[in-house]
Amino acid sequence: MEELMELMNGQLFGVWFLIGAALVFWMQAGFAMVEAGFTRAKNTGNILMKNLMDFCIGTCVFIPLGFGLLLGQDIGGVIGMPSLAIFTDYQNFDWSNFVFNLVFCATTATIVSGAMAERTRFISYCVYSAVISALIYPIEAHWIWGGGWLANLGFHDFAGSCAIHMVGGISALIGAAFLGPRIGKFTKNKDGKITRVNAFPGHNLPIGALGVFILWLGWYGFNGAACTSLDQLASVFVTTTIAPAVATVVTMIFTWVKYGKPDISMSLNASLAGLVAITAPCDVTDAFGAIVIGAVSGLLVVFGVWFLDEKMRVDDPVGAVAVHMMNGIWGTIAVGLFATTSAPGNDSVAGLFYGGGVKQLGIQLLGFVAVAAWTAVTITIAFLVIKAIFGLRVTEEEEITGLDATEHGLASAYSGFSIMDVSNTMIVDANENTDLGTRDYAEASASQRDAAVKVVKEAPLEHEFDSGIHKVSIICKLTKFDTLKRALNDLGVTGMTMTQVMGCGIQKGSGERYRGVEMDATLLPKIKVEVIVSKIPVDRVIEAAKKVLYTGHIGDGKIFVYNVSRVVKVRTGEENYDALQDVE
Numbered sequence: 001m002e003e004l005m006e007l008m009n010g011q012l013f014g015v016w017f018l019i020g021a022a023l024v025f026w027m028q029a030g031f032a033m034v035e036a037g038f039t040r041a042k043n044t045g046n047i048l049m050k051n052l053m054d055f056c057i058g059t060c061v062f063i064p065l066g067f068g069l070l071l072g073q074d075i076g077g078v079i080g081m082p083s084l085a086i087f088t089d090y091q092n093f094d095w096s097n098f099v100f101n102l103v104f105c106a107t108t109a110t111i112v113s114g115a116m117a118e119r120t121r122f123i124s125y126c127v128y129s130a131v132i133s134a135l136i137y138p139i140e141a142h143w144i145w146g147g148g149w150l151a152n153l154g155f156h157d158f159a160g161s162c163a164i165h166m167v168g169g170i171s172a173l174i175g176a177a178f179l180g181p182r183i184g185k186f187t188k189n190k191d192g193k194i195t196r197v198n199a200f201p202g203h204n205l206p207i208g209a210l211g212v213f214i215l216w217l218g219w220y221g222f223n224g225a226a227c228t229s230l231d232q233l234a235s236v237f238v239t240t241t242i243a244p245a246v247a248t249v250v251t252m253i254f255t256w257v258k259y260g261k262p263d264i265s266m267s268l269n270a271s272l273a274g275l276v277a278i279t280a281p282c283d284v285t286d287a288f289g290a291i292v293i294g295a296v297s298g299l300l301v302v303f304g305v306w307f308l309d310e311k312m313r314v315d316d317p318v319g320a321v322a323v324h325m326m327n328g329i330w331g332t333i334a335v336g337l338f339a340t341t342s343a344p345g346n347d348s349v350a351g352l353f354y355g356g357g358v359k360q361l362g363i364q365l366l367g368f369v370a371v372a373a374w375t376a377v378t379i380t381i382a383f384l385v386i387k388a389i390f391g392l393r394v395t396e397e398e399e400i401t402g403l404d405a406t407e408h409g410l411a412s413a414y415s416g417f418s419i420m421d422v423s424n425t426m427i428v429d430a431n432e433n434t435d436l437g438t439r440d441y442a443e444a445s446a447s448q449r450d451a452a453v454k455v456v457k458e459a460p461l462e463h464e465f466d467s468g469i470h471k472v473s474i475i476c477k478l479t480k481f482d483t484l485k486r487a488l489n490d491l492g493v494t495g496m497t498m499t500q501v502m503g504c505g506i507q508k509g510s511g512e513r514y515r516g517v518e519m520d521a522t523l524l525p526k527i528k529v530e531v532i533v534s535k536i537p538v539d540r541v542i543e544a545a546k547k548v549l550y551t552g553h554i555g556d557g558k559i560f561v562y563n564v565s566r567v568v569k570v571r572t573g574e575e576n577y578d579a580l581q582d583v584e
Helices: 002-037 041-071 095-115 122-145 149-153 161-179 205-224 230-259 264-279 287-312 320-338 359-389 396-401 403-408 419-425 446-452 478-491 538-549
Strands: 186-188 194-197 453-457 464-466 470-476 497-503 512-514 517-519 524-533 557-563 565-572 575-582
Touching: 002 041, 002 095, 002 205, 041 095, 041 122, 041 403, 095 122, 095 161, 095 320, 122 149, 122 161, 122 359, 122 403, 149 359, 161 264, 161 320, 161 359, 205 230, 205 264, 230 264, 230 287, 264 287, 264 320, 287 320, 320 359, 396 403, 396 478, 446 453, 446 538, 453 538, 470 478, 470 538, 478 524, 478 538, 524 538, 538 557
Parallel strands: 453 557
Antiparallel strands: 186 194, 464 565, 470 524, 470 557, 497 524, 512 517, 565 575
16 A cells, blocks of 8 residues: 555656646746846847747757756766667657756746847847757756766755756856847947946836746746655745745835835846745745745845946846846855755755754855856857857847847737837838939938938028027938937937837838738838927038938938027007917
8 A cells, every 4th residue: 555655646746747847838938928028019029939949949959969968877977978869769768857857948048038138139049049958058957967066065956046047147147248238228428438327118017027927837836846745845835935925025125215116127027036046945945044035035136137237237138137147146055054954855955054054055155156157158158159150249220120020020029009119110121213322421412412311491481580499300210210319419409309100202111021921011110300409500400410311312311490489570550569489
């Protein structure tokens, strides 16, 4: 009877092991939703595609190489022996461990996506995602879980604070640093010194919040799937619930006090930070330890976001580095502080605060340093090679237009719902009928300049006296806005209004495709920039705008000039008076 119960228990936890793997796979949806919601609408399709390909490309490289390096026969405590047993001996293959470790591998790769969002070439992303899944993650994970040298020392990382989250976070930090910030993230003065950090609010916070809830649900499988008893599983569920809840409350209170309002997106990040931090010690800590770990992670994520923006000047759109790297490190170290033998199933790992001395803490610190060094060196080499072969970053125009259009030919991920989003992402094709013969403004003749950027000045009225105040309306492509804004700022124009518009012209809209079928676009996406000038000569504004907008094609832009205020002599009966008339 006892043997039967053991058999049933083993079968039961074998099933739970695979259910846990399915929950971890479902976390890919959560990562996709968080990243998409925290970034801009024009890149949503690109982000969804990257999160899909993380898992699919990861599977393709994990089959022949990654799985063997992770769980193959140990070679000197450093790597596993690659094997093709999945093809040559499928009957005896370890199917469960393959699936389980595959979904964890894909998680490591997808962490990087968020920090490098909105400006990375898709081909480059696919390549480094493959490198992480095939080499970087499997080798260091072998040290921890595959019988490698860290496992033999007693290093403890139950579900991956170090092996997965810290590795993904370090890769994200280095990748974001290689790429540089998104256009407009940092404002610089004339000396090139950064004077301001600009916020890019996510376009869909409900989707981002949904992603966090999906991830939290999946984390019960992430942390609990490897449990081997009901008591251990229940304890892991408790710590996996307490830490993120405390972290979120701490972040809410801290941002409320610091900024005057509780920050929603930062609180969502804090939930994930608490989950990351508890991942390594979830099976060896108790409720008090989970509370402290969560509280620290709630403060750490706020500090991390601030530190990257204000000190490191690294642009991380979704807070991936603060959530995964910093809290992955914290969770790894926390094992050496809060591990207790009172946790179910733990009779050997004890932390500093629970009478275990500094031994386990020293082992945890050694593991952190070794895995961090391995990751930093290998991912840096990978990025350098990819940058040399493919290039890492899209062009300025592609970034401004949006990666949905430029990388995937998708007009909008929200087609039919947001015309503004379409105007952000559509592209205008130049052709021989619009070419004026030269793209250099300095070489172009006056007639060529006028044909490319037509200027329409309002005709003066009878008895009109020009007050010297003019409104200048400039119609141009969205991709020219930042350059135009800088040119006008250089002239001394400090205030302007920008609206997105659609219009018909000589050029034909780009032929975007959906499921291989070309979509006709008869309206062209444009922006209208309006400025009021008085002390600055209006001709200087016109010339600066024409120079910026000119590309050598008819339809580069159009400029309208109005007299905003006019003094008109009005005669009524015997009396004369001056009337101020606004003609907008």
